[in-house]
Amino acid sequence: xxxxxxxxxxxxxxxxxxxxxxxxxxxxxxxxxxKRDENKARYQSWQGAREMxxxxxxxxxxxxxxxxxxxxxxTEARGTKVHWCPDGAAARDAILKIAEENEVRSIIKxxxxxxxxxxxxxxxxxxxxxxxxxxxxxYIVQLRHEPPYHLVFPAMHLTRGQISDxxxxxxxxxxxxxxxxxxxxxxxxxxxxxxxxxxxxxxxxFAIAETGMISITENEGNARLTTSLPRIHVAVMGIEKxxxxxxxxxxxxxxxxxxxxxxxxxxxxxxxxxxxxPGEIDGPEQFHIILLDNRxxxxxxxxxxxxxxxxxxxxxxxxxxxxxxxVGGHSYGTTYxxxxxxxxxxxxxxxxxxxxxxxxxxxxxxxxxxxPVKIDLHHHLLRNRRNAAKEKPVWWERIAxxxxxxxxxxxxxxxxxxxxxxIGQIFHPLxxxxxxDPLIAWTRSRTFPNLAPKSFHQLWAEKKKKS
Amino acid sequence: xxNGREIILGRIREALQKPAPKHHSPTESSGHGHDSxxxxxxxxxxxxxxxxxxxxxxxxFRKNSEALKTEFLVFDSLAEAGSxxxxxxxxxxxxxxxxxxxxxxxxxALENAGVRLLFTDNGYEKAExxxxxxxxxxxxxxIAQTGSALVTASTCGGRSLSVLxxxxxxxxxxxxxxxxxxxxxxxxKQKFGxxxxxxxxxxTGPSRTGDIERILVLGAHGPKNLTIFLVP
Numbered sequence: 112x113x114x115x116x117x118x119x120x121x122x123x124x125x126x127x128x129x130x131x132x133x134x135x136x137x138x139x140x141x142x143x144x145x146k147r148d149e150n151k152a153r154y155q156s157w158q159g160a161r162e163m164x165x166x167x168x169x170x171x172x173x174x175x176x177x178x179x180x181x182x183x184x185x186t187e188a189r190g191t192k193v194h195w196c197p198d199g200a201a202a203r204d205a206i207l208k209i210a211e212e213n214e215v216r217s218i219i220k221x222x223x224x225x226x227x228x229x230x231x232x233x234x235x236x237x238x239x240x241x242x243x244x245x246x247x248x249x250y251i252v253q254l255r256h257e258p259p260y261h262l263v264f265p266a267m268h269l270t271r272g273q274i275s276d277x278x279x280x281x282x283x284x285x286x287x288x289x290x291x292x293x294x295x296x297x298x299x300x301x302x303x304x305x306x307x308x309x310x311x312x313x314x315x316x317f318a319i320a321e322t323g324m325i326s327i328t329e330n331e332g333n334a335r336l337t338t339s340l341p342r343i344h345v346a347v348m349g350i351e352k353x354x355x356x357x358x359x360x361x362x363x364x365x366x367x368x369x370x371x372x373x374x375x376x377x378x379x380x381x382x383x384x385x386x387x388x389p390g391e392i393d394g395p396e397q398f399h400i401i402l403l404d405n406r407x408x409x410x411x412x413x414x415x416x417x418x419x420x421x422x423x424x425x426x427x428x429x430x431x432x433x434x435x436x437x438v439g440g441h442s443y444g445t446t447y448x449x450x451x452x453x454x455x456x457x458x459x460x461x462x463x464x465x466x467x468x469x470x471x472x473x474x475x476x477x478x479x480x481x482x483p484v485k486i487d488l489h490h491h492l493l494r495n496r497r498n499a500a501k502e503k504p505v506w507w508e509r510i511a512x513x514x515x516x517x518x519x520x521x522x523x524x525x526x527x528x529x530x531x532x533x534i535g536q537i538f539h540p541l542x543x544x545x546x547x548d549p550l551i552a553w554t555r556s557r558t559f560p561n562l563a564p565k566s567f568h569q570l571w572a573e574k575k576k577k578s
Numbered sequence: 579x580x581n582g583r584e585i586i587l588g589r590i591r592e593a594l595q596k597p598a599p600k601h602h603s604p605t606e607s608s609g610h611g612h613d614s615x616x617x618x619x620x621x622x623x624x625x626x627x628x629x630x631x632x633x634x635x636x637x638x639f640r641k642n643s644e645a646l647k648t649e650f651l652v653f654d655s656l657a658e659a660g661s662x663x664x665x666x667x668x669x670x671x672x673x674x675x676x677x678x679x680x681x682x683x684x685x686x687a688l689e690n691a692g693v694r695l696l697f698t699d700n701g702y703e704k705a706e707x708x709x710x711x712x713x714x715x716x717x718x719x720x721i722a723q724t725g726s727a728l729v730t731a732s733t734c735g736g737r738s739l740s741v742l743x744x745x746x747x748x749x750x751x752x753x754x755x756x757x758x759x760x761x762x763x764x765x766x767k768q769k770f771g772x773x774x775x776x777x778x779x780x781x782t783g784p785s786r787t788g789d790i791e792r793i794l795v796l797g798a799h800g801p802k803n804l805t806i807f808l809v810p
Contacts, residue, residue: 195582332800
């Protein structure tokens with residue numbers, strides 16, 4: 112097994128050289144930019160809305176114990192069973208137990224990135240449960256035995272041709288190049304699964320403390336069906352999903368839609384509070400909420416980066432990130448890709464193993480600028496770098512930097528090194544791009560620029576002499 | 579598992595002992611006239627404008643419906659709505675429906691079209707409901723700002739009726755049209771208070787997906803068609 116950093120480097124190298132992949136991602140995102148900007152322009156003030164969303168999330172996250180308890184008390188009063196799970200293993204066990212105790216046979220899932228954190232599908236399949244992802248993109252990557260490529264658009268790296276081939280192989284369908292026909296194939300398959308399933312598993316986008324309800328945002332209607340037809344509904348949510356008041360949704364639902372997919376509002380925004388209530392005609396007999404910590408409290412314990420828990424998983428920071436657009440979602444090797452993934456993964460899975468993601472950044476700040484809840488993303492990347500170096504200094508970096516400091520502080524040494532450099536570069540073509548090239552890390556895919564014949568210092572002195 | 583709760587709450591309380599700063603990115607600290615003491619402002623100051631009159635709301639709902647590919651029909655009388663419904667339902671075999679005064683008044687129109695009515699109020703077979711040509715429901719509100727309708731499990735025929743059949747027909751009365759999401763949520767809070775339905779859903783257009791090459795396809799898992807009748 113190679114380490115996360117080796118894996119990242121080799122995948123990133125492969126993907127960024129793959130022009131077809133880059134073209135596909137750019138094409139997919141160009142439509143998003145247009146729609147997102149159109150919808151943002153309709154706001155009286157997008158910046159005002161961001162400011163307010165950030166304030167509300169700050170309030171919720173910084174009083175998390177209070178709002179969690181209010182939420183749990185309200186939802187339990189309506190017949191919900193809440194499972195407090197300190198880590199992924201506890202969540203996995205709780206869900207397996209629900210499935211086993213109720214003699215569940217078939218499970219339908221609607222999109223939940225949180226369940227990817229603890230590889231729920233794998234655990235359920237291992238115990239012999241059939242699990243079907245009902246979101247179209249998730250279903251496609253499930254058939255390919257792949258993790259989601261993007262936390263909102265799971266299959267954006269695939270062409271219709273690849274999807275048609277996949278459906279032909281896995282489902283025996285006729286090949287087609289029509290996205291509509293492909294969607295209808297999946298719809299037909301899923302209709303059967305929805306009606307058969309006795310357990311539905313969903314995520315949650317928000318949890319409202321005031322009413323004890325969760326809110327799920329989706330376009331396809333698959334979450335509506337997942338939570339309507341089976342006799343058991345299990346919703347998996349991170350503990351940070353809270354909003355204090357019902358009316359907060361009036362702000363967050365449109366902002367999530369605009370940031371996430373460039374829509375004014377997503378097709379279905381549904382609140383769920385409990386199992387079927389007295390007098391209701393359908394809906395599940397049991398409603399379980401899995402409250403997952405899984406090291407979110409590590410982020411909470413870092414006041415400097417606590418605002419990373421404001422994240423509503425809209426994916427906007429991925430969509431604008433030059434790194435994401437070049438290396439693609441799978442290179443990260445994480446549940447959450449892009450800038451937000453690079454910020455939180457070191458907290459969730461270990462700083463030293465995942466610090467390289469914070470290095471893979473141009474620090475352009477596009478992520479911070481686009482974030483609807485104003486997470487200070489690109490500065491957090493710097494903070495992760497600083498924390499990693501402080502926790503475990505790298506010996507050669509220390510030597511290199513003290514050498515650099517010495518050079519920059521000493522004018523004579525600096526000009527000597529320039530002179531040596533000008534001599535050295537005459538011989539560089541002899542080793543250019545060979546294993547002997549000291550600049551190989553740069554020259555492998557780039558041309559190394561020559562030093563200017565005269566330094567600025569020299570030019571300035573000459574100019575002065577002339578006048 | 580009973581101590582999972584204590585473990586998590588303990589971790590949270592320990593973590594929160596250190597207060598967190600509010601980050602302000604220098605790039606956009608000014609320019610929108612909002613000071614960070616902020617909570618006097620409401621979401622209505624930031625979200626898209628709606629317009630003050632009923633006519634504005636109808637027009638905005640119509641415009642949003644067009645963009646969403648919702649069929650939005652405004653009627654001056656129930657009789658007109660009835661004949662439009664008869665026309666729509668002609669050729670259909672069975673529709674799902676629930677008991678509600680406004681739907682009751684349109685029942686003759688469906689009988690004229692010769693369709694069988696499957697009432698969900700006393701339970702239903704999933705397969706039978708899925709086989710219906712359409713589901714007809716009432717709603718709690720229409721929202722002009724977003725072109726949405728609010729339906730609930732307890733007042734609109736259950737959880738599945740509005741999402742399982744391939745065509746959803748939603749009947750709304752004029753006074754149900756509200757300006758924005760905030761008004762719709764305030765309405766729900768006032769109406770249901772402490773005993774909310776187990777499900778409340780904002781439906782905004784027919785079911786859709788863009789999961790294949792980001793190309794829009796309608797009718798992903800829910801209804802391919804959404805028709806909204808606005809009646810007196």
